[in-house]
Amino acid sequence: MTLADTQSTDLHSHINGDKGETGAAVKLIFTVLVLLVAWGVSIFKWGVPGLYIPAVAFTPLMYLLLITIARG
Known part of the structure; x- marks a missing residue:
């Protein structure tokens, strides 16, 4: 294989990969982490009612989520 026979590769896309899925996953994990920390702070500040x-308050949301999952 000579220098003239080398294949041209797009290194930029190969190095960066697919940032769309990774960025969405990072945002989701960060959001969940922030919500858990906020819940922990409320428990620390107000005790059992903070728990x-x-x-x-999230019970109706969980009902909707379970119904959505069950319906497919």
Whole structure:
């Protein structure tokens, strides 16, 4: 194989990869982490009500999520 026979490769796309999926995953993990930290701060600040009030507030959201999953 000579220098003239080498294949041209797009190094920029190869090095960077697919940032779309990685960026979305990082944002999702960061959001979940921030929500958990906020919940922990509320438990530290208000005690037991800080533990159960956010859980009760998210109950309708969980119902909708479970219904959506069950329906397919």
